Amino acid sequence: MSEEKFTKKILCIGAGYVGGPTMAMIAAKCPQYKVTVVDIDEKKIAAWQTDELPIYEPGLLDVVKQARGRNLFFTTELEKGIKEADIIFVSVNTPTKTFGEGAGKSADLQYWEKCARDIRSAAESDKIVVEKSTLPVKTAIAMERILNENDKGLHFEIVSNPEFLAEGSAIRDLENPDRVLIGSKETESGLKAREEIVEIFANWIPRDRLITSNLMSAELSKLVANSFLAQRISSINSISALCEIVDADVTEVANAIGKDSRIGNKFLNASVGFGGSCFKKDILNLVYLCETLGLYEVASYWESIVKMNEYQENRFVKTITQALFNTVTNKRIALFGFAFKANTSDTRESPAFYITKKLMEERAKVVITDPKALANAKRDLAGYNDAIEYVEDPYEAADKSHAVAIITEWDLYKTLDYERIYKQMEKPAFIFDGRNILDHQKLFEIGFNVYPLGKPHLIHFKEV
Secondary structure (H helix, E strand, O other): OOHHHEEEEEEEEEOOOOHHHHHHHHHHOOOEEEEEEEEEOOOHHHHHHOOOOOOOOOOOHHHHHHOOOEEEEEOOOHHHHHHOEEEEOOOOOOOOOOOOOOOOOOEEOOOHHHHHHHHHHHHHOOOEEEOOOOOOHHHHHHHHHHHHHOOOOOOOOEEEEOOOOOOOOOOHHHHHHOOOEEOOOOOOHHHHHHHHHHHHOOOOHHHHEEEEHHHHHHHHHHHHHHHHHHHHHHHEEEEHHHHHHHHOOHHHHHHHOOOOOOOOOOOOOOOOOOOOOHHHHHHHHHHHHHHHOHHHHHHHHHHHHHHHHHHHHHHHHHHHHHHHHOOOOEEEEEEEEOOOOOOOOOOOOHHHHHHHHHHHHHEEEEEEOOOOOHHHHHOHHHHHHHOOOEEEOHHHHHOOOOOOOOOOOHHHHHHHOOOHHHHHHHOOOOEOOOOOOHHHHHHHHHHHHEEEOOOOEEEOOOOO
16 A cells, blocks of 8 residues: 555554554555554664564554555654654553652653654654553643643644553453543544544454543553552462461362452462553552642552562462571572563563572572563563573472472473472472462472462471
């Protein structure tokens, strides 16, 4: 299709876990649109143009291949992309601030603001600018002020379209989402811009799943949705600690309460803790917002969810240390999984990162295995140099180890030959199942001392 025949030209600034897959899906479903993804990272852009994509997501490569070169393009030419585009999605990183006012809680908006100024500088025509990054409430107002303070007579309309996809199932979520939320100012021009974004998604998503709202509701809904999901994880994790003490089974408790239609069964799997780029960041963003508005009790309530998550990670390491006779110094501990969840290579805020750091503080010999996230693990833990081993083969990782800890719920780990692993390990051999995905009784019968989460421990000797 020639340039003239494209009915819309869409640009996405940011080629990461949200921008790349979202634009690939739009391009695959809407061949009438030209979709361009731009990023300053040359290596990332180069990788998007190969079969070795910069992120792992099941089904993503097939979607990219449908449209790449036809109406899906990847580039580092930001200025050119801005000039061409009718609609610009902003999907840049908004990490938690590490300095100054709001450090540790509020979002660092320096990349977002630079992006807004780049758009204003390069634009030669009116644009719709779509917030795709998760941003603090009222950021859209700031973006509008920056963009519309121009001396070119240009008008920019801001639309909020927060992303609700889950890594590991992003392609399924993009193709068949529960809902797509699109917020705008409720002015004539705002409503017109909102409808233009609705029309994009209406190419494959039923209209009743395209929810519209005002700008502030859309921005806040993203933070609140992730906070509610994280709340459920921290709630069941708090109960897992109680279950271990009273010899209850957290899986049975979760099943019982999950049958209540008012509660439901989703996000009730006890684990070593939640991770990823969204949950912790979004909760802390909500906490900071409440604090700045003087809602201190509300802020404290939501912050407790993050504290419970940190408690669960600490508790997991403490369980390992106590089980291994109160010391892990010079003991080989094999961590099975480093990604924050299965079916992704993303390691941001992964429990494995914090568990590794704590084990290294105790001078353990940590070896990490993961089918997709080893490169990111090496980057995250670069400060340890050669003190940590990175091994693709889980059997090699477990060889001569004192303990194996399941950190990520990869299906691969459910099907390993644990008799073979047991024979290779130092004795007594320990397994700590941080995801409750293994057959604990069978492992115990093989000879392992088994430590599930929120269930009675299965051990061959009296615990100290």
